[in-house]
Amino acid sequence: MSGFLVAKSFANTCSLKEYFIKRAVRILPAYIFLVLFSTVFLSLFSRYHFLEYFSDFDTYQYLGWNLLFLNFLHPCLPGLFDQNLICAVNGALWTLKVEVGFYIILPLIFYIVKKSEKPFLVLGSLYLFSLGYWFLLDYLNQPLLAKQLPGYLSYFVTGIFLFLNFDYVIKSKKILLSLSVLIIIGCHFFDLHLDLIYPAAFGLIVIITAYSIPSLNNFGKYGDFTYGLYIYHFPIIQLFRQYNLFEKFNPVIMAIGVIFISASFAAFSWFFIEKRFLMRFKKSNLKKVPFYAG
Numbered sequence: 001m002s003g004f005l006v007a008k009s010f011a012n013t014c015s016l017k018e019y020f021i022k023r024a025v026r027i028l029p030a031y032i033f034l035v036l037f038s039t040v041f042l043s044l045f046s047r048y049h050f051l052e053y054f055s056d057f058d059t060y061q062y063l064g065w066n067l068l069f070l071n072f073l074h075p076c077l078p079g080l081f082d083q084n085l086i087c088a089v090n091g092a093l094w095t096l097k098v099e100v101g102f103y104i105i106l107p108l109i110f111y112i113v114k115k116s117e118k119p120f121l122v123l124g125s126l127y128l129f130s131l132g133y134w135f136l137l138d139y140l141n142q143p144l145l146a147k148q149l150p151g152y153l154s155y156f157v158t159g160i161f162l163f164l165n166f167d168y169v170i171k172s173k174k175i176l177l178s179l180s181v182l183i184i185i186g187c188h189f190f191d192l193h194l195d196l197i198y199p200a201a202f203g204l205i206v207i208i209t210a211y212s213i214p215s216l217n218n219f220g221k222y223g224d225f226t227y228g229l230y231i232y233h234f235p236i237i238q239l240f241r242q243y244n245l246f247e248k249f250n251p252v253i254m255a256i257g258v259i260f261i262s263a264s265f266a267a268f269s270w271f272f273i274e275k276r277f278l279m280r281f282k283k284s285n286l287k288k289v290p291f292y293a294g
Contacts, residue, residue, distance in 0.1 A: 003159020
């Protein structure tokens, strides 16, 4: 999804500077607020006293490393979630450094594709390199390193390829979707070793499905809450786990509660943070254009 949508955004952007500003405006305001808010708000649930919590160097290590997207260097806050399965405040954030890495290398990929005029060769080489990196690190029993940017590049370049060949993909969607579904089923239920084509098949299913169900076209008409849901759900689940709420009460009701609270934070994030920064960016761009019709 990221490869497809960010490639589309890059293709519709006038300059490299504007592209990077768009990416920064979309991801940074909500992310910075989340890290700061989590550090302060979650102090209420720490077993450390207020002064002890804010005088602990670990609190500021968490703040610093997470603001730099290096969550894995210090994922925990003092006295918080240390009785849970993992103490990480927000285990979902590790993917965002990979996402930012994708944003940075995308213009370079487009440049090489344009210069070579051989998109299939360039993207195919990156795809195979990514899988080779994943297989090697997995063989060396280094799962943390395997999950860094090169390991997921195969999915990202699949999205780029699907964007560049979108008309063909939609025209041939029935046969491509059928083959992709068979590949995924074969991998998951029949233990077929189709790892080389799994990312491509998975990407085809996601993009074709998104553009084949008309009701999905209006999914975001009230706001884009997906980013907020993603960055807020993990600490909420951790809080529920810390107080054993899934064991003490009906787990289905607790799960609904997690979804409701996550959605509330996501709505807040969209209307009061993300949307406001995006609107400011659009307004500043309009001022640069001599004539604007519509």
